[in-house]
Amino acid sequence: MPDRYAVIGNPIAHSQSPRIHTAFARATDQDLLYERMLGNLDDFAGDVARFFASGGCGLNVTLPFKTAAWALADERTARAEIAGAVNTLIRLGGNRLRGDNTDGIGLVRDLADRYGFQFQGARVLLVGAGGAARGVLVPLLETGLDRLVIANRTPEKAAELALLGAEHGSVRACDFNRLASERFDLIINATPAGLNQQVPPIPSTCLAPDGWTYDMLYADEPTSFCRWGQQQGAARSLDGLGMLVEQAAESFWLWRGIRPDTAGVYAVLRGARAQR
Ligand code: NDP
The missing domain is CATH 3.40.50.720 (NAD(P)-binding Rossmann-like Domain)
Known part of the structure; x- marks a missing residue:
């Protein structure tokens, strides 16, 4: 069974994160599944608890739940502490969650x-x-x-x-x-x-x-x-497209201990559009 990850937000259909992380996994030969999760506006904590109880390994968190994720985390990195927001949840031992902010x-x-x-x-x-x-x-x-x-x-x-x-x-x-x-x-x-x-x-x-x-x-x-x-x-x-890709790469590194090369994913997402 592949390790399971997801991005939770509401709305979530537009999220590019599954595409980015799936590309990172392929490029680094990691056996993982990364999905979108539509978070329940009234029960974010329940959604997170169920995801990790069912074997989930890590979550990205997007709007409007970043502050709620900060409050939910059992421990937070210094940068997340100051940001007052968490976009990455990492499963620790004993059902504990560490919150980080990679933006x-x-x-x-x-x-x-x-x-x-x-x-x-x-x-x-x-x-x-x-x-x-x-x-x-x-x-x-x-x-x-x-x-x-x-x-x-x-x-x-x-x-x-x-x-x-x-x-x-x-x-x-x-x-x-x-x-x-x-x-x-x-x-x-x-x-x-x-x-x-x-x-x-x-x-x-x-x-x-x-x-x-x-x-x-x-x-x-x-x-x-x-x-x-x-x-x-x-x-x-x-x-901010490159920021999106780089924050994802940092989350991937926090979860998997491998830093993916971001150039290929960025080029694909950017497509043919030239920037000055
Ligand atoms: P918030 O809604 O929390 O912050 C809005 C801020 O923008 C406030 O300071 C607000 O001012 C100001 N603002 C809103 N509308 C206007 C306006 N028309 N003119 C001037 N100021 C305005 O949004 P976020 O901080 O969460 O996100 C900001 C942007 O960053 C979004 O576009 C988001 O998509 C992007 N983002 C991109 C990421 C990436 O990876 N590329 C990651 C995270 C965010 P006031 O205090 O007066 O209300």
Whole structure:
């Protein structure tokens, strides 16, 4: 019998995770089955308990259950603790579950390893202060960047996030209307604004010459933020597909102890669509 894994969320039909993990398993010769699980909005804990009681080995967790998974985990890694959200559950002995969050390392690996972004000394703007921004906060601060500035539609939430990251590096909050005099080597959009074809109100002067933009959202067509980046003359304007693949690779490594090569899976998912 193959080892069983799954991704749980609601909705879940759109999830690319089964495709990604099945490709990783094939490439690394691992005998495993990875499925989609539609989580019950009223009984997430029950769904998780039944999955592991029936022999499941590990779960990925997606919206809207990442906070519930954090609360459910018997122990959490430091990065999950600070993220306040868990996207990977690992079965330990004695029916215990460890919760981890691989989103942040996924973002950093996509930018640094796949595309060669130099975080050392970089000025980075993080737009948004929801779950995704919180998940990438500490991994970003640990890259050796020069400074991280957080801007959010609700400024109080950006201030809270900056406070949370303060002991891990140079981070502060700033209102959008006070950003005009600042320059950034990388602007990361951690808002779902693109779902409505919107772009957060970032002054167009903010992107440094040769600066990069990164939208954590991904879609078949370039997102509105990717297009905004191109209009600003970004050296690269990337979306979050690579982050998705890299966070999955980190989960795979946590479960199987093998780090899969991500280039092939990424190329297939990306298809023929070229990015700048
Ligand atoms: P949340 O709903 O938790 O956070 C939303 C944040 O975006 C809040 O700070 C909110 O501001 C802000 N926001 C929402 N709409 C707008 C808008 N129209 N203009 C400006 N700001 C806006 O979402 P998540 O943090 O969970 O996810 C954010 C994005 O990251 C999503 O697109 C998600 O798909 C993506 N993501 C991608 C991953 C990947 O692997 N590529 C992994 C995880 C997330 P306010 O506080 O004022 O409400």
